[in-house]
Structures are given as structure tokens and as C-alpha cells.
Amino acid sequence: xxxxxxxxxxxxxxxxxxxxxxxxxxxxxHIALGIIAVIWLAPTVGLxxxxxxxxxxxxxxxxxxxxxxxRYTLENYQQVLASQGMLDAFFNTLWxxxxxxxxxxxxxxxxAYAFSWLNFPFRDALFLLVVALLMIPVQVAFIPLLKxxxxxxxxxxxxxxxxxxxAFALPFGIFLLRNFFITLPRDLIEAARIDGASTVGIFRQIxxxxxxxxxxAYGIFQFLWVWNDLLMALVFVQRGDMWPMTKAIQNLLSxxxxxxxxxxxxxxxxxxxxxxxxFSLQRYFVQGLLAGSVK
Amino acid sequence: MAVVxxxxxxxxxxxxxxxxxxSPATPIAGRRWDRAVILFLGPTALLMLIFLIYPTLYTxxxxxxxxxxxxxxxxxxLQHYIGLLNDKSFINLSTFPPSGAxxxxxxxxxxxxxxxxxxxxxxxxxxxxxxxESIIKAVVFLPxxxxxxxxxxxxxxxxxxxxxxxxxxxxxxxxxxxxISWLGNPALVNAALIAAGIWGSVGFAxxxxxxxxxxxxxxxxxxxxxxxxxxxxxxFRIILPMVSLPISVLAVTLLVNVIKLxxxxxxxxxxxxxxxxxxxxxxMYNESIPGGQFGRGAAITVIMLLLLIPIMAFNIRRFRxxxxx
Numbered sequence: 001x002x003x004x005x006x007x008x009x010x011x012x013x014x015x016x017x018x019x020x021x022x023x024x025x026x027x028x029x030h031i032a033l034g035i036i037a038v039i040w041l042a043p044t045v046g047l048x049x050x051x052x053x054x055x056x057x058x059x060x061x062x063x064x065x066x067x068x069x070x071r072y073t074l075e076n077y078q079q080v081l082a083s084q085g086m087l088d089a090f091f092n093t094l095w096x097x098x099x100x101x102x103x104x105x106x107x108x109x110x111x112a113y114a115f116s117w118l119n120f121p122f123r124d125a126l127f128l129l130v131v132a133l134l135m136i137p138v139q140v141a142f143i144p145l146l147k148x149x150x151x152x153x154x155x156x157x158x159x160x161x162x163x164x165x166x167a168f169a170l171p172f173g174i175f176l177l178r179n180f181f182i183t184l185p186r187d188l189i190e191a192a193r194i195d196g197a198s199t200v201g202i203f204r205q206i207x208x209x210x211x212x213x214x215x216x217a218y219g220i221f222q223f224l225w226v227w228n229d230l231l232m233a234l235v236f237v238q239r240g241d242m243w244p245m246t247k248a249i250q251n252l253l254s255x256x257x258x259x260x261x262x263x264x265x266x267x268x269x270x271x272x273x274x275x276x277x278x279f280s281l282q283r284y285f286v287q288g289l290l291a292g293s294v295k
Numbered sequence: 296m297a298v299v300x301x302x303x304x305x306x307x308x309x310x311x312x313x314x315x316x317x318s319p320a321t322p323i324a325g326r327r328w329d330r331a332v333i334l335f336l337g338p339t340a341l342l343m344l345i346f347l348i349y350p351t352l353y354t355x356x357x358x359x360x361x362x363x364x365x366x367x368x369x370x371x372x373l374q375h376y377i378g379l380l381n382d383k384s385f386i387n388l389s390t391f392p393p394s395g396a397x398x399x400x401x402x403x404x405x406x407x408x409x410x411x412x413x414x415x416x417x418x419x420x421x422x423x424x425x426x427x428e429s430i431i432k433a434v435v436f437l438p439x440x441x442x443x444x445x446x447x448x449x450x451x452x453x454x455x456x457x458x459x460x461x462x463x464x465x466x467x468x469x470x471x472x473x474x475i476s477w478l479g480n481p482a483l484v485n486a487a488l489i490a491a492g493i494w495g496s497v498g499f500a501x502x503x504x505x506x507x508x509x510x511x512x513x514x515x516x517x518x519x520x521x522x523x524x525x526x527x528x529x530x531f532r533i534i535l536p537m538v539s540l541p542i543s544v545l546a547v548t549l550l551v552n553v554i555k556l557x558x559x560x561x562x563x564x565x566x567x568x569x570x571x572x573x574x575x576x577x578x579m580y581n582e583s584i585p586g587g588q589f590g591r592g593a594a595i596t597v598i599m600l601l602l603l604i605p606i607m608a609f610n611i612r613r614f615r616x617x618x619x620x
Contacts, residue, residue: 018520025526029424033431036418040435040494043449046462050452062459107339114335120328131614133343135607136351137555139579139596143357143365143589144350167346170339199331228442230558235584246444250562253448260452260460267448271441278440282433285440286502 051076051264058260076265080252086266088241089248093270096158096233096244097226100165105219107166108173109211113203115174116181117189127178133171141168142235149236161236165229169222180214181207217287224274224285245270351600358597362590375594384570385578385595396573400553402485403492403574408549410493412542415500419508420530422501432505436498443495443558450491451563454478478564481571488572492559496552500545507541508534544613547606554602575599 049063052072061069081087114120115127141164146155154160184207192202208215230246237243243251249266256262278285358376361369379385386395418435422428438446454477455461464474477487511534519529557576560566566573566581573581575595583592 015521026424029421033418033421033425033427036421037431037434040437040498042462043453043494044437047449047452050460058460060459062462062465064462064465107342110335111339114332118329118332118335120332120336128611128614131611132607133347134610135551135603136347137576137596137599137603139576139592139599140351140354141346142580142583142596143362143593144353145346147365148345163342163346167342170343170347174339199329200334203335224440228444230442230444230561231580234561234580246442246558249444249448253451253562254565260455263448264452267445271445274440274442275437278437286436 047264047267050260051268053261055259055261076261077269080262080265080269084248084252084262084266086245086248086269089243089245090269092237092242093227093244093246096161096165096237097223099158099162100169100226101219101223103162103166104169104173104222105215108170108177108218109208109215110203111170111174112177112181113207115178117202117207118199127174130171130174134175136168136171138164138168138232146235155236155238158237158242161232164232164236165226169225173218173222176218177211177214180211184210213284213287216281217284220277220281220284224277227273354593354596355600357590358593360590360593362588362593364587365589371590375591376598378591379594379598384573394571396570396575396578399485399572399574400556403489403553403556404550406486406489407492407496407553408546410489411496411500411549412504412545414493414497415504415545416538416542418497418501419505420534423505423508428505432498432501435501438495439498444562446491446495447559447562450487450494451478453491454487479568481568484564484568484572488559488563491563492556495559496549500549503541503545504538507538511537547609551603551606554599575602 046063049066050058052074053063053066054071054073054075057066057069057071066072081090115123115130145160145164149155149160152159154163188210189202189206192206197205228246229244230250233244233247237247245266249263249270252259252262252266357365357367359370359372360367361371362375382395383389384395386397387393388398392398418431422431425431452460453462454464456464456474456476456479458464458468458474461474463477464471467475475483477483515533516529519533524532553574555576556574557580560572560574560577561580564572566577576599579592579595579599582588582595586592
């Protein structure tokens with residue numbers, strides 16, 4: 001790696017001048033990073049500022065001019081929460097997301113334990129099948145599951161979307177948690193076994209407590225995945241009063257595309273929980289998201 | 296293919312050495328066939344069989360059937376596939392440049408993947424030189440947290456033709472005559488959507504590539520500097536070769552994103568104007584659910600599956616080479 005063409009050791013003086021050059025080189029870096037920060041912040045900040053501006057102001061001046069006017073209001077939020085039903089949609093999203101996170105969390109932990117520490121026929125082949133199923137797009141579920149659910153009444157409840165989200169979350173959860181569980185110290189589990197702990201006992205008292213970071217990362221990833229989902233909700237939530245926020249906002253956009261004050265406030269209500277999670281649990285969040293890149 | 300290891304994130308499998316290379320999961324000694332498996336794996340196996348494997352097989356079969364109301368009515372062979380290839384909104388190679396949903400996915404695959412990796416590398420390298428690295432990374436990563444629906448609303452504002460709403464038209468206002476309809480012009484709409492997609496994903500690439508850059512031993516870089524290598528040589532001859540594996544993993548992940556891309560298109564343009572910004576996953580939804588063309592929708596899903604199979608094989612191979620199964 002050090003074999004940079006035609007290079008030879010140089011004297012100290014050059015290293016010093018090189019340091020000077022590198023110091024001066026930093027100014028363009030700061031400028032470039034400043035531009036990058038503005039490009040990545042301005043669109044979101046613009047939405048946030050717009051969401052607090054009176055409707056009459058939004059129509060006549062840009063959000064970037066509002067810092068001089070300094071007229072802000074909470075009215076947009078009141079309107080979108082109450083008369084546009086965003087408050088109901090918020091609770092619908094919550095009511096979809098919590099079971100769709102907890103069910104796969106429990107089931108994937110249990111299955112991952114079986115794949116990592118229990119013996120059964122075709123274990124490795126079945127695990128490869130799980131890895132293969134990671135890639136299956138949710139689209140395969142639409143038609144068959146709509147047919148399957150239609151006579152059961154599940155489409156009039158959240159049962160359909162809970163089951164659909166769970167099924168498509170399991171391969172990734174098993175994959176992620178199994179790869180964590182196999183790194184647990186073998187001696188610890190052997191010792192517990194010798195002390196007479198049952199299979200269930202080892203899972204509950206050793207494997208789960210030691211795997212909290214991985215389980216948390218998966219839980220956060222799955223929660224935000226469902227929170228932010230639109231496609232599954234479009235297909236498996238058919239009653240208007242059960243729509244989550246993503247669908248409610250898409251609806252707002254297609255019906256009142258120029259009611260900017262409502263759109264901005266609505267979008268921010270949708271973003272609020274993920275942003276809180278992002279800022280408070282950034283470590284787990286980034287881990288879960290990176291790990292989730294296979295999904 | 297990242298794995299959360301006890302030490303922290305193994306960024307998209309950058310440091311596969313972090314996980315044990317030998318099969319660690321030799322089961323607990325003395326047990327041959329642990330009956331508790333039925334308890335631990337049973338419910339999961341049942342759910343995956345009914346809601347994942349059965350629908351996959353059903354959809355594949357349905358793609359060769361008339362598929363009225365999603366039921367098996369009459370076998371039609373490849374008719375849906377032939378119909379799709381002749382559908383100008385799906386794939387149109389008769390003009391130059393080509394158009395249609397498949398072609399738009401190709402544009403996404405090239406420009407979205409390319410720019411996300413390039414910009415991710417630029418931000419990671421630049422940020423590593425300054426003290427406020429973590430702030431820059433957090434700022435760029437932020438869009439990853441929010442829903443694609445929210446991202447679509449954000450960019451709906453940026454692209455708005457009204458210069459009092461649309462930031463982009465406000466900036467360009469002094470230089471152009473009249474505002475530009477970024478999302479309403481078939482010639483611009485795909486570029487505008489791809490730019491919004493890039494904005495949303497660069498943070499992901501930055502975090503992965505930044506972890507990869509940090510895994511390069513500083514002695515190597517110091518040695519090269521002492522040997523008189525300039526920054527450009529160091530970048531192209533040391534850094535780039537050493538992050539080529541994470542880049543390939545990242546590229547695969549982004550390609551999967553492209554194949555599954557739906558929300559952004561659906562919310563921002565609904566495939567329009569006309570059909571000019573449709574992508575494959577959008578067409579699948581549109582034909583199946585509002586359109587009721589279930590057989591055709593199934594055929595599109597099978598095409599998505601075919602595109603994903605090489606990626607699936609790539610992942611399984613990587614998985615098997617990193618640890619013995």
C-alpha cells in the first residue's frame with residue numbers, strides 16, 4: 001500500500017510546509033461543508049418555518065422572508081389536527097405501529113434463538129431460506145393476501161396490516177438477531193445448561209438480557225419502518241377512518257395541493273416522532289438503520 | 296448485510312472479521328434434536344409460510360393466468376408479459392431516449408446510485424477533516440429518519456412553481472423568465488425526483504463510508520504521506536481501493552431501493568405528468584389495486600423478483616463466505 005509510484009522519503013522541511021498547505025486547505029473544506037449543511041437543512045427548515053406561518057403570509061412571501069416579519073402561529077396545527085383528522089390519523093399510525101413492532105420482535109427473537117443455539121434438522125438450509133426471503137418485495141403479498149383476508153373481516157380491522165407487516169419483518173429480524181446471538185459467549189450458555197437451566201430459561205435469563213442492544217436496534221428500525229410506511233397501508237387498510245398519517249397526508253396533498261399551511265403542519269406531525277427517536281436514540285437508530293439496509 | 300455486533304455496528308459488513316468466522320452456533324452440547332424448537336420456531340414458521348411463501352408462489356402462478364378478481368380463471372401463458380413489453384408506459388425502446396417505467400428505473404439505478412455513493416464519499420472524506428464531523432453527519436443523515444411521504448412533501452415545497460413557496464424557483468427567479476415547473480415537465484420530472492431521492496439517501500452512504508474510512512489504519516496513510524504521496528494519490532491509490540467492498544455492498548443496497556421505489560413517486564407525481572415518471576413498483580400498484588388488473592400486476596411482481604434474484608444470490612454468497620453455515 002505504501003508503494004506510491006516514484007516516492008522516496010523526504011526531509012522534515014517538506015513535512016512542515018505540507019502541514020501549512022494542509023492548514024490553508026481547510027478553508028475550502030469548511031466552505032464546502034457549509035454549503036452541504038445548507039442544502040441538507042434548508043428544505044426541512046423551510047417546511048418547519050412554513051408550518052408556523054399564517055396562511056395569508058404563505059401566499060404572498062417566501063418562508064425565508066418570514067424571519068423579518070416574525071409572525072408565527074399555531075393555528076395550522078390546530079386546523080390540521082382537528083378539522084383534517086390528523087389527530088385520529090396519529091393514533092391510527094400508533095395503533096398500527098406498536099403491534100407491528102412487538103409481534104415480530106418477540107417472534108424473531110425466539111426464532112433467532114432456535115437458529116443460533118438449538119439443534120434441529122435442516123437448520124442451516126432453513127436459515128439460508130430466511131436469508132433468501134429477505135429480498136422478497138411486499139408486492140407479492142397484495143393480491144393473495146387480499147383474497148385470503150377478504151372473507152375473514154380482517155380488512156375491516158388492523159389485523160390484516162399487523163399480519164402483513166409481521167410476516168415481512170420476520171426474515172430480517174431473524175437474520176439480524178441470529179447474527180448477534182451467535183456471538184454470545186458459549187461458556188455462559190453451557191454453564192447454565194449444566195446448572196440445570198431449561199431451554200426457555202436460558203433464552204429468557206441469558207440470551208435476551210445480553211442482547212438488549214441488538215433487540216433495541218431491531219425494534220427501533222421496525223417501529224420507524226412501520227411508522228413511515230405508506231404502501232402496505234394503501235393496500236391493507238381500507239377504511240378511511242383507520243388510515244395512518246402517511247395516507248392522510250397523501251390525501252391532503254391530492255385534495256388540497258395548494259393549502260400549503262395544512263401540508264406543512266401535517267408533514268411535521270408525521271415527522272415528529274421519528275425525529276424524536278433520531279435525536280434521543282441516535283446510536284441504536286443508526287445501528288438499526290445500517291443493519292436494515294438489506295431489507 | 297450489516298450485522299450488529301457487540302462492539303457496535305459493522306457498517307454494512309465492512310469489517311466481517313468482527314463476527315466469528317467459524318460456525319459458532321454448534322448447538323448446546325449433548326442435544327440432538329431439541330423439541331423446544333417447535334415452541335421457538337413454530338409460530339414464526341407458520342406465519343412465514345402463510346403470509347410470505349404462499350403469497351410468493353400464488354403471485355408467480357397468477358402471472359400466467361387471466362387472474363380476474365385475483366382468482367385463477369384461465370391460463371394464458373406469457374400473455375401478461377408480452378402485453379407489458381408492448382406497453383409504451385412500461386417500456387418504450389422505439390424512441391431515443393427510451394422511456395417507460397423500466398427505463399425510469401434504469402435512470403434511477405444509474406444516477407441515484409452513482410450520485411449517492413459519490414456524494415456520500417465526498418461528505419465522509421470532507422467531514423473527517425474537521426472537528427464538527429458528527430454534526431455534519433447527523434445533518435446529512437436526518438432525512439433517513441423521516442417517511443418518504445414527508446420527504447415528498449418537503450420536496451413538493453422546494454419544487455413548487457410559485458416563487459413564494461418554491462425555494463428553487465425563488466433562487467432561479469432572477470435568471471429565468473417565469474417559473475419552472477420541475478414536476479410538471481416530462482423532460483425534468485425524473486431528474487427532479489432522482490435529486491430528491493439522492494438528498495434522502497446520501498446520509499446513509501456517508502455513515503457507511505465514513506465507518507469504512509475509519510477502518511483504514513492511520514499508519515498506512517502516514518507512511519504514504521512520509522513517502523511523499525500527495526492527497527490525490529492517497530485518495531485514489533489507498534482510500535478508494537480500501538473502501539471498494541463497502542461501496543459494492545452500498546451499491547447493491549441502493550439498487551434494491553430503486554427496484555422497490557414507490558412512496559416518493561406516488562406522493563410527489565403519481566407517476567405523472569402523464570406516465571412520464573412511473574417506475575416498476577408504482578406500475579405494479581397502479582395496475583393491481585386501482586386498476587384491478589391482477590394478472591398483469593402479478594407479472595410485474597415477478598419481473599421485480601427476477602431483478603432481485605441476482606441481489607439475493609449476491610447476499611447469500613457474501614453471507615456464506617463471511618461465516619461458515
